[in-house]
Amino acid sequence: MLLSLITFLPLVFALLLLVIPSSQKCFIRWSALVFTIIEFGLSLFMLSKFEKGTAALQFVERIPWVPELGITYFLGIDGISLWLVILTTFLTPVIVAGSWSAINTKVKGFHISLLILETAMLGSFLAMDAILFYVFFELSLVPMYFMVGIWGGANRIYATIKFFIFTMVGSLMMLLAIIYLMYATHDTMGTFSASVLDFYELKIPFVAGDFMNPQTLLFFAFSLAFAIKVPMFPLHTWLPDAHVEAPTPGSVILAGVMLKMGTYGFMRFVIPLFPEAAEYWAWLFLFLGTIGIIYGALVAMVQPDIKKLVAYSSVSHMGYVMIGLFALNMFGVTGALYQMLNHGISTGALFLLVGMIYERTHSREISQYGGLAKAMPIYSILFIIVTMSSIAVPMTNGFIGEFLILLGTWQANKIFGALAVTGVVLGAAYMLWMVKRVFFGPAGPLVKDTHHPLHDVTLREMLVMAPLVVLIFWMGLFPNHFLDWSKPSIDHLVKTRDSYNLTETK
Amino acid sequence: MESAKPLIELVDLLAIAPMLAIFVLSLFPLMIKVFRGNRELNPYVTLFFALIGIGLATALTATLSGAKPRAYFNDAIVFDGFVPWASYLIYLVTAASLMMSIDHVTTRGRQFSEHVFLMMNSSVGMLVLVMANDLIVTFIGIEMMSLCLYILCAMSHEDTLSKEAAFKYFVLGSFASAIFLYGIALIYGTAGSTYLPDITQAIGPLLTTSRLFVVGLGLLILGFAFKVSIFPLHAWTPDVYHGAPTPVTAFMATAVKASTFIAFLRLFNSEGFLDADRFFTVLQWLAVLTMLVGNAAALFQDNLKRMLAYSSIAHSGYIMVGLIAGAFGDNYDAGATSVMFYLLSYTLMTLGTFALVAMLEKHENTVVSMSSIQGLARKYPVMALSLAILMLSLAGIPPTLGFFGKLFVFSAAIEQDMYWLVFWGVINSIISVYYYLYPVVKMYMSDEEPAEVMGNHMLTRFIVAATAILVVVMGIFSSPVLKAVQRSVVNLF
Numbered sequence: 001m002l003l004s005l006i007t008f009l010p011l012v013f014a015l016l017l018l019v020i021p022s023s024q025k026c027f028i029r030w031s032a033l034v035f036t037i038i039e040f041g042l043s044l045f046m047l048s049k050f051e052k053g054t055a056a057l058q059f060v061e062r063i064p065w066v067p068e069l070g071i072t073y074f075l076g077i078d079g080i081s082l083w084l085v086i087l088t089t090f091l092t093p094v095i096v097a098g099s100w101s102a103i104n105t106k107v108k109g110f111h112i113s114l115l116i117l118e119t120a121m122l123g124s125f126l127a128m129d130a131i132l133f134y135v136f137f138e139l140s141l142v143p144m145y146f147m148v149g150i151w152g153g154a155n156r157i158y159a160t161i162k163f164f165i166f167t168m169v170g171s172l173m174m175l176l177a178i179i180y181l182m183y184a185t186h187d188t189m190g191t192f193s194a195s196v197l198d199f200y201e202l203k204i205p206f207v208a209g210d211f212m213n214p215q216t217l218l219f220f221a222f223s224l225a226f227a228i229k230v231p232m233f234p235l236h237t238w239l240p241d242a243h244v245e246a247p248t249p250g251s252v253i254l255a256g257v258m259l260k261m262g263t264y265g266f267m268r269f270v271i272p273l274f275p276e277a278a279e280y281w282a283w284l285f286l287f288l289g290t291i292g293i294i295y296g297a298l299v300a301m302v303q304p305d306i307k308k309l310v311a312y313s314s315v316s317h318m319g320y321v322m323i324g325l326f327a328l329n330m331f332g333v334t335g336a337l338y339q340m341l342n343h344g345i346s347t348g349a350l351f352l353l354v355g356m357i358y359e360r361t362h363s364r365e366i367s368q369y370g371g372l373a374k375a376m377p378i379y380s381i382l383f384i385i386v387t388m389s390s391i392a393v394p395m396t397n398g399f400i401g402e403f404l405i406l407l408g409t410w411q412a413n414k415i416f417g418a419l420a421v422t423g424v425v426l427g428a429a430y431m432l433w434m435v436k437r438v439f440f441g442p443a444g445p446l447v448k449d450t451h452h453p454l455h456d457v458t459l460r461e462m463l464v465m466a467p468l469v470v471l472i473f474w475m476g477l478f479p480n481h482f483l484d485w486s487k488p489s490i491d492h493l494v495k496t497r498d499s500y501n502l503t504e505t506k
Numbered sequence: 507m508e509s510a511k512p513l514i515e516l517v518d519l520l521a522i523a524p525m526l527a528i529f530v531l532s533l534f535p536l537m538i539k540v541f542r543g544n545r546e547l548n549p550y551v552t553l554f555f556a557l558i559g560i561g562l563a564t565a566l567t568a569t570l571s572g573a574k575p576r577a578y579f580n581d582a583i584v585f586d587g588f589v590p591w592a593s594y595l596i597y598l599v600t601a602a603s604l605m606m607s608i609d610h611v612t613t614r615g616r617q618f619s620e621h622v623f624l625m626m627n628s629s630v631g632m633l634v635l636v637m638a639n640d641l642i643v644t645f646i647g648i649e650m651m652s653l654c655l656y657i658l659c660a661m662s663h664e665d666t667l668s669k670e671a672a673f674k675y676f677v678l679g680s681f682a683s684a685i686f687l688y689g690i691a692l693i694y695g696t697a698g699s700t701y702l703p704d705i706t707q708a709i710g711p712l713l714t715t716s717r718l719f720v721v722g723l724g725l726l727i728l729g730f731a732f733k734v735s736i737f738p739l740h741a742w743t744p745d746v747y748h749g750a751p752t753p754v755t756a757f758m759a760t761a762v763k764a765s766t767f768i769a770f771l772r773l774f775n776s777e778g779f780l781d782a783d784r785f786f787t788v789l790q791w792l793a794v795l796t797m798l799v800g801n802a803a804a805l806f807q808d809n810l811k812r813m814l815a816y817s818s819i820a821h822s823g824y825i826m827v828g829l830i831a832g833a834f835g836d837n838y839d840a841g842a843t844s845v846m847f848y849l850l851s852y853t854l855m856t857l858g859t860f861a862l863v864a865m866l867e868k869h870e871n872t873v874v875s876m877s878s879i880q881g882l883a884r885k886y887p888v889m890a891l892s893l894a895i896l897m898l899s900l901a902g903i904p905p906t907l908g909f910f911g912k913l914f915v916f917s918a919a920i921e922q923d924m925y926w927l928v929f930w931g932v933i934n935s936i937i938s939v940y941y942y943l944y945p946v947v948k949m950y951m952s953d954e955e956p957a958e959v960m961g962n963h964m965l966t967r968f969i970v971a972a973t974a975i976l977v978v979v980m981g982i983f984s985s986p987v988l989k990a991v992q993r994s995v996v997n998l999f
Contacts, residue, residue: 068989069917135904138909160947165940168939176925183920
């Protein structure tokens with residue numbers, strides 16, 4: 001019952017918010033904050049009950065849903081999904097607190113969307129039935145679509161429809177692949193099943209070098225869905241649009257959690273379900289991932305808009321996650337999982353910080369700033385700490401993740417390893433250059449504007465940033481506090497990739 | 507000669523008791539009106555009579571549905587698993603359309619009892635069509651249904667488009683009926699019977715040997731295709747759906763499709779199609795083109811009713827996918843189940859969306875365009891949310907009924923390895939997302955002030971909200987629905 005409770009509690013809270021009159025903005029914000037903190041506490045309770053030393057699925061719940069097609073309501077958690085669930089429940093209260101002044105219209109609708117989105121995201125990480133996963137995966141589009149479309153910027157309609165349709169293209173192909181696998185279980189086991197655990201047992205025929213064979217086609221159907229979500233070059237074009245138009249909290253949740261649904265899909269479905277195809281086509285993903293790293297960094301470098309710069313840095317960072325995954329070795333996959341969490345925290349923090357300055361000046365143009373360090377010292381310190389994390393300076397979380405990924409990629413393929421390292425340099429270049437132009441040098445027009453003096457971060461904003469900064473250092477200094485929980489699962493995934501299966505704890 | 511057997515027995519009359527109930531009750535308001543010197547009754551009394559008739563028919567169908575499937579009227583009609591399911595759909599649609607009619611400006615006027623009479627008898631025709639076990643009876647059903655519809659389309663007093671729609675529908679519909687009839691003639695000539703089980707038996711051998719039979723079957727299918735607006739006989743749909751009074755459009759778009767597809771399913775319940783590759787190819791491309799034409803044209807519509815008309819063409823294409831999977835594969839039941847499930851989901855979604863359109867029409871000649879619904883969410887949050895849910899369901903977003911409809915149709919086709927067909931289905935689903943999202947954008951995301959004021963139509967509002975709730979609830983609990991469909995498909999004559 002625990003996982004169901006975690007998944008659907010936000011939905012219940014959303015319904016509770018529904019009865020509060022829309023005019024009580026402050027009350028809605030406070031109740032949403034309390035609700036999401038309760039939810040976070042519940043997930044920590046789950047963490048305390050989580051058994052560390054095993055790769056098996058825990059807290060399993062299984063109820064038939066559409067037994068005619070073998071679809072079950074099947075939830076479970078293991079080392080792969082554990083931290084993503086915690087990340088989601090952790091970021092949501094941060095977002096609620098961070099959107100305190102950013103969202104001023106339709107406050108009630110916004111928080112309801114956010115809570116529904118939380119349910120959908122948690123459901124996707126916890127679902128162990130392919131159709132159930134698909135349901136949550138698609139359902140998460142709807143609140144995000146409203147968030148960008150209602151509270152977004154000037155060009156929001158274009159951005160939100162593009163986001164929706166891009167994701168639909170991939171996920172419908174995945175739906176076909178899931179249906180195919182359901183019939184495959186029917187053929188081998190005699191009964192329909194959409195359970196991922198049963199899918200793992202299937203032996204899907206694979207022909208190396210040929211495109212028209214079941215495993216390769218299924219592999220690409222799933223990969224397309226997740227690669228769009230990640231997003232991997234060249235399917236990333238929806239991301240900058242969505243990020244730029246989305247309101248700050250929308251960007252945080254998009255970068256922080258929703259992109260991870262794609263990389264999580266690779267870890268949960270693509271690699272263990274289609275091991276031969278994943279190994280054979282790994283070069284393609286290493287190649288596109290590396291291009292994504294370098295391309296994302298180069299495009300980020302020339303952005304005049306801070307938010308767009310951060311959006312393109314996401315493309316670059318998610319490229320690291322992709323090459324880590326497709327290095328298909330212990331270091332790479334561990335690094336990828338860690339980098340997923342890091343990216344959630346550091347990019348989420350960057351978007352929050354960009355949002356804070358945007359609220360003050362209503363501009364994100366880099367050229368309008370300069371010398372901000374004098375005007376807003378605490379803000380600048382926070383921004384620079386997060387930048388350090390983003391460019392993977394040692395002692396921050398980013399370093400651990402990128403280092404493991406590069407190590408793994410180097411082991412798997414020296415060329416891509418070397419190319420990926422140049423991405424680190426480029427990453428430092430674009431971030432530090434941006435920091436230099438915004439925070440140092442002569443004061444820009446917006447900073448020296450005496451009619452609208454900039455005030456430094458407020459107490460609320462500090463409280464929003466504090467947990468993120470703490471985590472940046474905590475994860476950078478003691479990675480084992482986090483990785484120990486996931487190690488058995490990652491070990492199991494890497495070592496038994498060709499005959500992957502998952503058991504359930506009793 | 508077994509002349510001892512009487513022509514009609516009591517059991518026969520019992521089997522058509524639901525139709526009789528509807529027919530008799532539909533006469534009441536009309537007769538009372540005549541005796542009162544052509545003065546219209548209180549419309550709510552008329553509606554009350556109609557709903558009693560439908561309720562009675564529902565009860566009768568429910569009592570009859572327990573029995574074993576068998577044929578009546580010398581095998582002319584059957585009462586089997588298809589019938590209760592389709593009948594309930596027809597009752598639901600008729601009741602809902604009548605409730606919409608009483609609220610709607612074009613239909614509630616001085617001819618309301620005639621309107622009710624025609625609509626109820628159109629549904630009697632649909633019941634005949636659903637139960638028909640003989641092509642002649644099928645034809646009678648189609649004609650009865652259509653003739654009432656032709657008049658219903660023209661019922662709007664001031665709207666010239668209504669007249670145009672009725673005339674177009676009548677001329678083209680008669681043409682389609684002639685084609686259908688010609689098909690029956692050719693089939694009778696070659697197979698020697700109009701009795702449906704005989705024909706489905708004969709399909710296997712005759713498809714390869716008799717070219718005339720193939721032509722006859724093709725014409726028959728074209729006749730059906732016209733009624734459910736399958737490419738290339740879809741062109742009338744947008745004009746007629748647009749011109750007809752909206753409650754009538756809702757009725758046409760849902761009940762006609764449901765009943766005609768059931769008749770379609772009966773015809774295709776034959777093993778003879780198993781290796782009919784050429785038929786398969788042709789029908790497959792008709793399905794693909796239907797989806798493509800419907801979705802592509804819907805992209806460019808500003809008029810909400812026309813957009814929904816094109817979307818209904820596209821949905822016919824999706825239903826065709828399930829139909830083809832059932833007919834040309836080795837698992838007829840799975841195909842038929844998916845079609846029947848889809849019909850339910852399509853009916854609910856379409857009914858709800860047209861009901862909302864009906865509410866926006868304040869006078870005859872109103873055109874409900876995309877700008878009519880802008881900012882609707884601010885003024886009518888419940889209605890806007892309902893329409894958003896219905897639109898997402900039409901687009902097939904889980905966990906709504908529309909998603910499960912598509913899931914079952916696609917999985918029936920994948921079971922038969924019809925990947926090409928499913929591929930096009932998916933491509934079309936993606937295209938359709940764009941235009942289904944557009945009304946949602948208009949309602950929620952536009953900054954302009956709400957353009958339209960809705961009438962205070964309680965019954966119509968109820969329909970919109972109820973369909974939206976049903977679409978979600980039946981989606982989440984789709985298993986019992988699916989089970990019910992599967993049970994009825996197993997129970998065929």
